[in-house]
Amino acid sequence: MAVDAIHANYYMGALFYALIILVVDGIPELRMTVSRLAVFNKQRELCFYPAWAYAIPAAILKVPLSFLEAFVWTALTYYVIGYSPEVSRFSRQFLLLFLVHLTSTSMYRFTASVFQTVVASTLAGSLVLLIVLLFGGFLIKKPSMPAWLEWGFWLSPLTYGEIGLTVNEFLAPRWGKVSSANATIGQQILESRGLNFHGYFYWISVAALIGFTVLFNAGFTLALTFLKYPGKTRAIISSEKYNQLQGKIDGGICAGKNKSTTSACSKSSTEPDKGRLVLPFVPLTLTFKDVQYYVDTPLEMRKRSIPGVPKIEDKCNPATWMLEVTSRSAEAELGVDFAQIYRQSTLYKENKQLVEQLSSPIPGSKDLHYPRRFPQNARKTNKQPARLVQYAWCNLLVEVPYSFALSVIYVIITYPMIGYSLSAYKIFWSFYGMFCTLLCFNYLGMLLISVTPNAQVAIILCSIAYATMNFFSGFIVPKKDRYTASPTSYSNVVWIWLYYICPTSWALEGMFTSQYGDLDKEISVFGETKTASAFIEDYFGYRQNFLGVAGLVLITIPIVVASLFTYFIGKLNFQRR
Numbered sequence: 001m002a003v004d005a006i007h008a009n010y011y012m013g014a015l016f017y018a019l020i021i022l023v024v025d026g027i028p029e030l031r032m033t034v035s036r037l038a039v040f041n042k043q044r045e046l047c048f049y050p051a052w053a054y055a056i057p058a059a060i061l062k063v064p065l066s067f068l069e070a071f072v073w074t075a076l077t078y079y080v081i082g083y084s085p086e087v088s089r090f091s092r093q094f095l096l097l098f099l100v101h102l103t104s105t106s107m108y109r110f111t112a113s114v115f116q117t118v119v120a121s122t123l124a125g126s127l128v129l130l131i132v133l134l135f136g137g138f139l140i141k142k143p144s145m146p147a148w149l150e151w152g153f154w155l156s157p158l159t160y161g162e163i164g165l166t167v168n169e170f171l172a173p174r175w176g177k178v179s180s181a182n183a184t185i186g187q188q189i190l191e192s193r194g195l196n197f198h199g200y201f202y203w204i205s206v207a208a209l210i211g212f213t214v215l216f217n218a219g220f221t222l223a224l225t226f227l228k229y230p231g232k233t234r235a236i237i238s239s240e241k242y243n244q245l246q247g248k249i250d251g252g253i254c255a256g257k258n259k260s261t262t263s264a265c266s267k268s269s270t271e272p273d274k275g276r277l278v279l280p281f282v283p284l285t286l287t288f289k290d291v292q293y294y295v296d297t298p299l300e301m302r303k304r305s306i307p308g309v310p311k312i313e314d315k316c317n318p319a320t321w322m323l324e325v326t327s328r329s330a331e332a333e334l335g336v337d338f339a340q341i342y343r344q345s346t347l348y349k350e351n352k353q354l355v356e357q358l359s360s361p362i363p364g365s366k367d368l369h370y371p372r373r374f375p376q377n378a379r380k381t382n383k384q385p386a387r388l389v390q391y392a393w394c395n396l397l398v399e400v401p402y403s404f405a406l407s408v409i410y411v412i413i414t415y416p417m418i419g420y421s422l423s424a425y426k427i428f429w430s431f432y433g434m435f436c437t438l439l440c441f442n443y444l445g446m447l448l449i450s451v452t453p454n455a456q457v458a459i460i461l462c463s464i465a466y467a468t469m470n471f472f473s474g475f476i477v478p479k480k481d482r483y484t485a486s487p488t489s490y491s492n493v494v495w496i497w498l499y500y501i502c503p504t505s506w507a508l509e510g511m512f513t514s515q516y517g518d519l520d521k522e523i524s525v526f527g528e529t530k531t532a533s534a535f536i537e538d539y540f541g542y543r544q545n546f547l548g549v550a551g552l553v554l555i556t557i558p559i560v561v562a563s564l565f566t567y568f569i570g571k572l573n574f575q576r577r
Contacts, residue, residue, distance in 0.1 A: 003174055005526045008189040013476035014081050015165045016138045018073060019158055021467055022097055023132065025069060026104030028459055029062075030121045033112035041229035051224035059217045062105045070098035084172035092168045092202065099209035100161040106216035107132075107157065113223035116230055137162045141194035157212045164205030166195050284368065287358045306333055392566040395446060403438040407431050420515060429514030429551075436554040437507040443561040444503075450565050453574040473504035479541040503557045509542050510550040517544035 040054055074094040083089065108125055115121040133139060135149075136158030145153060153159055167190070169175075175186030183191070190196040309330070312321045324330065326338050342348050361367075411431045420426060445462060452458040470476065479499055499505050519532040525539075536542045 003177075003185065005185065005189065008170070008175075008185070009526075010477055011081070011083070011169060012138070012166065012189070012193060014077075015169065016136075016162065017471060017476050018077065018097060019100060019136070019161045019165070020133070020470060021073065022069065022101040023104045023129070023158060024463060024466060025101060026108045027125060027129070027463065028456075029105045029108040030112045030125045031118060031455070031459065033109050034116065034118050034121055037113070037116055037229060040224065044224070052221050055217060055221040055224060058109065059106065059213075059220075062102065066098055066101040066105065069101050070094055073097060083169055084174055086172065089168055089172060093165060096161060096164040096168070096202075096206065096209070099206060099213070100157070103157045103209050103212045103216070106213045106220070110216040110220045110223065113220045114227065116227070132156050132158045135159065137193070137195060143194045157209060160205035160208040160212075163195060163197055164202045164209075166190060166193070167197055167199060167202050167205075171199050285358050287355050289355055289359070306330055308334065388570040389566060392569045396443065396562045396565065399439065399442045403435055403442060406438055407435040410434050426514055429547075430511060432551065433507050433511045433514075433554060436558060437503065439558040440503045440507075440561060443558050443565060447561055447565040447568065450568040451572060468498075469502050469504045472499050472502040473508050474499060474540060475508055478539055479505070503554075506550050506553045506557070509540075510547065510554055512536055512540060513542045513544060513547045513550065517542065517547065 043049065044051065071094060074090065074097055078090050078093060079085070083093070107128065111125050111128055112121040115124045131152070135145075135152035135156040137153060137156075138158075142150065142153050170186035170189050172186070175189070176184045179185055179188060187196060306325075309325045312318065331337060408431065411427065411434065415427060415430055416422075420430065444465065445458075448458045448461045448465065449455070452461060479496070513536065516532045516536050522529055522531055523535060525535055530538070533544065
């Protein structure tokens with residue numbers, strides 16, 4: 001690409017796209033962290049180790065991954081895109097992208113530790129991503145932000161990635177040509193984006209990203225230390241049913257105990273259960289009788305001449321000690337039979353009585369029975385495909401009012417705040433574009449779930465799909481720049497068709513064209529003065545007479561994606577016996 005103001009915008013978009021890729025790549029950390037919290041909290045309650053002993057290795061283990069991702073991305077894209085050729089600037093871009101990815105994984109890990117469930121952490125992670133992107137300095141320039149919102153610019157980790165990358169590129173010698181405004185081309189580009197910082201701000205950005213990483217990991221450690229894990233919901237039975245069961249086994253549990261124990265059993269059986277949900281289920285009881293456990297005595301132990309039962313030593317495993325002192329060699333030395341002693345004890349009689357009580361079924365109950373030895377393959381029945389289609393369409397239809405409500409809320413809140421035209425025609429197009437886009441993304445997520453064996457694979461495909469749709473949306477690299485002077489070349493045909501099948505490209509075209517396609521107000525861009533309608537046609541390739549086609553495609557794409565979801569949910573089966 002040429003070194004001029006127009007192509008500088010493409011470089012700027014490519015840098016921002018790299019940041020998006022590495023920030024979004026940290027989203028799987030949400031689910032992975034949540035999936036490990038249950039085990040960690042169980043171990044924390046048992047005082048196995050403190051939270052920092054888990055948090056520090058979790059953070060360190062992400063360093064090689066961030067290093068690899070940043071290096072692969074930089075190596076594959078730096079010279080292909082055509083950034084400044086100096087090796088030092090290549091290394092600086094790699095370092096900054098490495099820190100951005102490390103900060104991203106730390107941020108999502110901290111979010112997951114605070115919200116602790118998949119649904120809550122996913123929702124919070126999406127909100128955090130939205131805020132980070134909004135205040136990152138690319139979508140909304142810093143000079144365009146209200147003064148009372150500038151703090152968001154400095155608190156967004158993406159800001160420092162944007163500052164570092166742009167300063168590293170546009171202060172390079174090749175952008176140092178002085179223009180008519182007595183400033184270099186690079187300085188003019190940075191000034192137009194509100195990123196006109198000195199070169200040393202690169203190292204400030206590096207320090208800021210390191211600080212964010214440390215801060216998020218410290219928050220992760222504190223959350224693991226002090227926040228209570230919500231745990232899992234357990235089914236309970238009603239007090240009446242509990243009393244009935246308690247009455248059945250009271251003789252076995254409480255009989256023969258002392259008065260305090262009997263009183264406690266009576267109190268627990270009559271104590272009301274307040275404020276808890278009663279779920280209908282049938283309790284099952286499994287009893288084991290005459291269980292025998294054998295451990296072969298080692299030869300070395302048989303040779304030992306233990307004088308009496310030795311006391312347990314410090315730091316000795318109680319189970320090991322019990323096996324040693326009750327072995328046959330120990331019994332032979334002591335002249336006793338521990339099994340016979342146990343059979344003559346009161347504990348043995350009470351346990352035997354309890355087993356007999358629990359082995360008797362409750363009146364009215366029946367044995368657990370399965371009609372088949374193996375589970376039936378449900379997809380081989382004749383009625384199942386019809387039921388799956390009904391299930392699929394129910395899931396699809398329920399998204400319509402949800403997307404409708406979100407679109408209405410979006411238009412009501414953001415449309416007047418941004419300052420768009422209050423024309424009913426343009427308001428409708430803004431709502432219509434957002435509604436179709438939300439439907440498309442919801443249905444696309446359902447489609448990816450239906451064609452993948454588990455949620456982890458679906459999340460990976462979602463990340464790839466979102467990155468692709470962002471890149472081919474026509475905003476980072478406009479459509480006209482893809483379809484250059486040789487429109488018949490194979491590569492250009494492939495690029496343009498990827499643009500046309502991308503849902504976000506049609507949404508962007510519909511929204512831009514409906515707002516500015518008929519606007520004759522003159523604006524100054526790239527040193528030229530032209531009308532807004534002429535600019536979006538010359539730069540983006542959007543034409544007012546193509547708006548109807550864009551509207552038709554916008555509603556067609558969700559229908560096609562929904563149809564594919566319905567087909568695959570009925571045909572694919574990833575269940576295994």
